[in-house]
Amino acid sequence: MRRRSKRRHSPGGGGGGGGGWGEEEEEVKAKVLRPLRRSSSQGEEPEKTPPPPPPPPSSTRRYHHHKTYASPNHKTYGSEETPSPGSGVRRNHHHKTYERRAPISKRLEPGQHGGAAGPGGAEGRAGSIAEADRSLPRNNHKRENGFPDGATTTTTTNGDVSKHSQPPLGNAQTTTNSSAQPRSSHARSRRSSSRSRSTSSRGHGRKSGSCEDDDEGHMVYDTGLVLRERFEVVSSLGEGAFAKVVRCIDRHNGRDVALKIIKNIDRYREAARSEVEVLEEIRRLDDDDRFACVKMLEWFDHHGHVCIVFELLGLSTFDFLKHNDFLPFTVEQIRHMAFQVVKAVCFLHRNKLTHTDLKPENILFVCSDYQMEHNAKMRRDERTLRSLDVKVVDFGNAIFDHEHHTSVVSTRHYRAPEVILDLGWNQACDVWSMGCILMEFYLGLMMFQVHTRTHDSKEHLAMMERILGPIPPHLLNKTKKQHYVHAERLDWDENGSKGRYVRKNCKPLKHYMQSKSMEHEQLFDLIRSMMEYDVNRRITMEEALWHPFFTPLRKDTRK
CATH class of the missing domain: 1.10.510.10 (Transferase(Phosphotransferase) domain 1)
Known part of the structure; x- marks a missing residue:
């Protein structure tokens, strides 16, 4: 049976502009620097010259798309309790795209909803699956767009080191920091810096030191290769569109781990750093491993390849x-x-x-x-x-x-x-x-089982209707894909070859x-x-x- 190939979306990045000297400032700069160089060469003390006037302030104002941060002493508490089963609480916050980036909201610390302990909490930790369900960290504050919102936080990540410094998980209260950046801008600045570092690294298909890449950007390795003088490659576990996964032995503790080696290509490297941010956040929130999300142990950069170390799991x-x-x-x-x-x-x-x-x-x-x-x-x-x-x-x-x-x-x-x-x-x-x-x-x-060659979305919708019933007209009326619709119904020929395929399967x-x-x-x-x-x-x-x-x-x- 044919399976699906993964699609990866590369995150975008932003750049920043810089200031410069004007014509008058260049003349002043030339007059000032020439005597300084001449005096230095003759061993005389340079003349004290008044500094050049600063360039005129720009009239362009920068508007921030996020709300004003609270003062450093401001504290936020979770006030709402977890809704009871069947309470009918639903998320009606579907959207298309965001033109503006809002600050990252605080992923809740233990016990923030009604005082129950969340991940990593020392008191009241759930002793059963049902109690653990009720103690899932949550945030019930609402923003105008319908999404839950809370206090801001920052995650400290250093792209030059392999380990992430984990802040201690505290009690129910969380303190906002007025100097903290929203995650979007914080991540953007780090991604920009990582981009500048990555562009200086080699591209795929070339050698750099002891590392060699193939034509697709995958790292070429042999059994026994040791990365960072610690992780020894034992065998291959799999290969995807943008990464290879190998089984390694951690020489520090003798533990078997899975090492994901990302292609040495800019867009995949940026996507990998975004994945690292998410994994670090999950590790921080679920430090006692109560939820079934894979745990990242650490990550590092090896000659332009982002390498992520995971716990070793079994088959999918x-x-x-x-x-x-x-x-x-x-x-x-x-x-x-x-x-x-x-x-x-x-x-x-x-x-x-x-x-x-x-x-x-x-x-x-x-x-x-x-x-x-x-x-x-x-x-x-x-x-x-x-x-x-x-x-x-x-x-x-x-x-x-x-x-x-x-x-x-x-x-x-x-x-x-x-x-x-x-x-x-x-x-x-x-x-x-x-x-x-x-x-x-x-x-x-x-x-x-949509045809993998045609990738026909209309056929996919027809399969949905065959199994689940007609798509509601109010959804078809709202779609931008109006070529899928005719007379408030899916425009589909049930008697054609594709129609017969759908009826059969x-x-x-x-x-x-x-x-x-x-x-x-x-x-x-x-x-x-x-x-x-x-x-x-x-x-x-x-x-x-x-x-x-x-x-x-x-x-x-x-x-």
Whole structure:
């Protein structure tokens, strides 16, 4: 089966201008500097000359797009409590793009909502999965655009060192700093400086010192290569469009790690530094590893290649399906894996971060060891996992709510309809992707098997309608892709070759159910709630945590 190739979006950067001497100032400068040089050569004391007048102030004013920062002594407290299950709290903050960058809002410290301990909190730490769900860090303050907002913070990152200095996680109160920059400008300045450093480094296809790149910009390496006199390459784990992943031994502690080596190309290097920022923020917020997000151990630059060190995980859920002849997971296995992923993505959403690229390839088993068991009904041997612990990986396309949102995100087969129709997107696009993933776990195959050669978005929409019903007219009326629409309906020929392909390969959602048992009914109800066309009606990740499908896990934990 063909799989999807990753798409990577390179973040933009800004530049700054500088001042200069005018004509009069140049004359003054020449008169002043010539006697100084002559006097110095003769060993005489240079004459004291009045400094040249400063250049006239510019009449251009700089307007900041963010609100005034609070004073250093100002403190912010979380006042609202976590909404109860079924409270109907939804995020109606879909948008298209941001023309202005707002300051990064504070990712909450432990206990900020109602005093319960969040990640890293020392008191009241949840002792069960259900309690941990309630203690997810959140921020209930609202801005005018509908997004949650809070205090500003800065993350200290030094591009010349491999480790990130982690500030200690404090109590419920957070103090704003009037001198702190918003993340957007702070990140932009750091990205600009890193760009200036990277442009001086070599391009791909050339040698620099002991490092050599291939024609595509990948680093050429052999088994036994040691990076930074610490990480020894043992084997290759995989290769993507912009990076290779190798297995290494950390000589400092003998631990096996995964090392992601980014291509030595400017746009990929900039994207990698953005990923590092997100990973550092996740590490700071979840220092006790309660949420299923991959942990970055450190990062460094090796001759223009950004190298990110991760904990070593097992196979991806897609690779396990592939090695197991695409035999679907059982409902009970899906329940355990889905709960971990939903909880992890809910953690991201509460901290105003959208993953944007959820798919089975980006959900990895912590340990993919298995045992072979014979399935008498299917008359074949099957691989049975010994552990169902998973983690979400690949934050290269993750984006904070306040940052610019590109018009297209997600791998095609898991792309939400609002993205295809160019209606603007928000965190709800992750929920749609999660619904597609659950169906793929259940079926062993992709839900929307769009032709990979044509990449026809209209065909993708037609598949959605075949499985989920018609797209609401009010969404079709708002789309910029009016060539997809005719008479408030999708302009689609059901009798053409593509129409026949859709009818053959797709059927209504309920027809995919393999049993009418309660657990199957609950799973499909969750999937249908995640795949609502209208983002205002689509379930949120927080609401999904309290869906009846996950009730057995909460009951087992309480026992």
